[in-house]
Amino acid sequence: MTRFRPLTAPLALAAVLLATPAPDVLAQQAAPTRFATAAAQKSEVTIVVTDSGLGGLSVVADLAARLPESGIVGKARIVFVNALLDDAIGYNDIPQLADKVRVFDAALSAMESRYQPDLILIACNTLSVFYDRTEHAKRGATQAVSIVPMGVELIEKTLAESPGATTVVFGTQGTIDAGTHKRLLVEGGVPEARVVGQACPRLTGAIERDAQGAETAERVQAFVEQAVSKLPATKGPLVASLNCTHFGYAGELWAKSFERLGYPGVRVVDPNPLMTDLVLREGGPRRHPRTEVSVEVVSKTPIPADVQASLGGLLRRTSPAAADALQAYTRVPDLFHVELDLKR
Numbered sequence: 001m002t003r004f005r006p007l008t009a010p011l012a013l014a015a016v017l018l019a020t021p022a023p024d025v026l027a028q029q030a031a032p033t034r035f036a037t038a039a040a041q042k043s044e045v046t047i048v049v050t051d052s053g054l055g056g057l058s059v060v061a062d063l064a065a066r067l068p069e070s071g072i073v074g075k076a077r078i079v080f081v082n083a084l085l086d087d088a089i090g091y092n093d094i095p096q097l098a099d100k101v102r103v104f105d106a107a108l109s110a111m112e113s114r115y116q117p118d119l120i121l122i123a124c125n126t127l128s129v130f131y132d133r134t135e136h137a138k139r140g141a142t143q144a145v146s147i148v149p150m151g152v153e154l155i156e157k158t159l160a161e162s163p164g165a166t167t168v169v170f171g172t173q174g175t176i177d178a179g180t181h182k183r184l185l186v187e188g189g190v191p192e193a194r195v196v197g198q199a200c201p202r203l204t205g206a207i208e209r210d211a212q213g214a215e216t217a218e219r220v221q222a223f224v225e226q227a228v229s230k231l232p233a234t235k236g237p238l239v240a241s242l243n244c245t246h247f248g249y250a251g252e253l254w255a256k257s258f259e260r261l262g263y264p265g266v267r268v269v270d271p272n273p274l275m276t277d278l279v280l281r282e283g284g285p286r287r288h289p290r291t292e293v294s295v296e297v298v299s300k301t302p303i304p305a306d307v308q309a310s311l312g313g314l315l316r317r318t319s320p321a322a323a324d325a326l327q328a329y330t331r332v333p334d335l336f337h338v339e340l341d342l343k344r
Contacts (some may be wrong), residue, residue, distance in 0.1 A: 034143040038118035039283040044075035047279065048117040050083050050107065052091045053204055054303070054311055054326075055245030056123030060295060061315045061322035062276045063121075067291050072283030075292045079115050080325070082299035083107035083127065085338060091126050092174045092201070099340055100174075101133045106336040107300075108136040108144075114335075119282075120144040121275050125151065125171055125243045129178040145278060151243050151271040152184045158239045158269050159190060165237035165267075166194045168227045170254075172244050173199040181243060198227040204246040208307045211249035211314060220250055224257035238266045248272055249314055295321045297329035300336065 038045050049060050060080045067076050084090065085103050094100050104127055111117060120142055122128050128146035131137055137144065155167050167190075169181045176199040186192050200223045206216040231238075240258065242248055248270040258266040297303075308326055316323035 035119040035279070036282045036284060039073050040287075042118070043073065044077065045073050045118040046077045046079065046115055047119045047121065048079050048081055048111050048115055049121045049123050049275075050081045050111065050127070051122075051124040051245055052083055052126050053124075053246065054082060054208055054307065055204060055247075055249070056080060056121075057297070057311060057315055057322060057326060058245055058248055058272050058318075059121060059123040059275045060297075060325075061319035062273050063279060064293050064295050064319040064321045066276050066280065067293050070280050070283060070291055071286035071288040072280065073291055074288050075294070077115075078293060078295045079111075079117070080295070080297045081107065081111050081115075081335075082297075082301065082303075083124070084299070084301050085336075085340075087301040089340070092172055094340065097130060097133070099338075101130055103338045103340070104131070105134040105136055106338045108134060110336040112136070112142060117142055119279070121279075122146040123245050123272070123275060125175040125181075125245070129175060129180045145275070147245070147271055147275060148180055148243070149184070150274040150278070151241060152181055152188070154269050154271045154274065155181070155185060155239065155241050156188055156190065158241075158267055159194070162237045162239060162267065165239050166196060166231060167239040167241055168196045168198055168231075169241050169243055170198050170200055170223065170227070170247060172204065173201045175199075175243055181241075193232065196227055196230045198223055198230070200244070200247070204244060207246045207249050208311060210310050212251070212253070216250055217253055220253045221257045221260070224254065225261065228258070228261050228263065235263075238263055240266050240268045242268065242270045245272055249311070293321065295319070295325040297325045298335070299329055299331055300333060302331055303329055 049056050057080055060078055063078055083104060091100050111120065122131055122144060125148055128148040131146055159165050159167060176197045182195045182197055185195050203219050206219050210216060238258065240254055254268045255266055312323045312326050315326060
């Protein structure tokens with residue numbers, strides 16, 4: 001009988017992360033619970049949420065919506081920092097891993113110096129898979145928590161509830177190429193044949209332009225078709241895991257695409273809300289009647305007006321404060337700088 005690891009107690013995988021270190025595995029194995037200490041001792045905390053684009057704004061919106069009633073601190077400043085180096089060069093366009101690490105390290109240094117955060121939430125699977133290689137991770141100055149382990153545990157939990165199910169891990173090209181989700185699932189006891197990886201190149205851009213538009217729908221359908229072609233011949237329960245913070249914006253398009261191909265009732269799971277769960281658990285008991293929350297959005301690269309409008313409408317359903325912050329975002333062209341030689 002296949003044994004799955006149970007969903008752990010607070011932060012067992014997200015903050016402690018992995019019991020056995022590995023070169024390409026995320027680096028919070030021994031991350032101290034410094035945010036818990038800050039929440040207990042300070043009247044105001046700063047939480048930085050970062051992503052390699054704008055998908056992590058969904059985490060910001062969820063956090064801004066749920067923190068006020070928690071009362072874990074008097075005030076919480078939420079700063080979203082887009083870690084993109086250039087609007088024409090995404091992390092998946094940088095061929096050398098060492099260069100990706102240098103860029104993200106520079107972005108993390110800027111976050112530290114500008115905002116002195118009490119917690120950094122890496123709401124990006126692409127960045128999470130190589131965070132452990134950064135100097136920031138090695139210094140361990142600020143507690144940083146990555147989303148990948150949360151997604152892995154959510155998949156494990158869902159598979160344990162659906163005996164015989166196969167999971168499709170949807171992600172960016174970089175996330176799927178890294179293979180971290182699949183490796184961790186297999187190490188946790190999930191048969192390799194029950195884990196299908198499906199890269200979704202350029203889907204994030206389509207979602208930012210219009211999450212429910214024709215371009216997004218066509219791309220989702222195409223990627224689902226590719227995933228289905230890799231499934232075992234014998235049909236069984238399916239779990240679709242959205243391992244890019246952008247993908248949840250596409251909502252029901254995922255399940256509908258599977259249904260068109262003869263796979264009704266697919267369970268679609270999204271780890272994004274687990275980041276807020278983590279903050280609320282680590283934050284401890286209610287200490288104040290209410291937590292006053294402020295939200296800021298910062299980007300080195302420009303955020304086009306159509307993207308602001310598209311994502312802003314989605315964010316407003318969860319958090320007007322997050323939507324307003326996107327509309328009033330601060331562009332900081334010199335936020336960080338890295339020279340890249342992309343001809344290598």
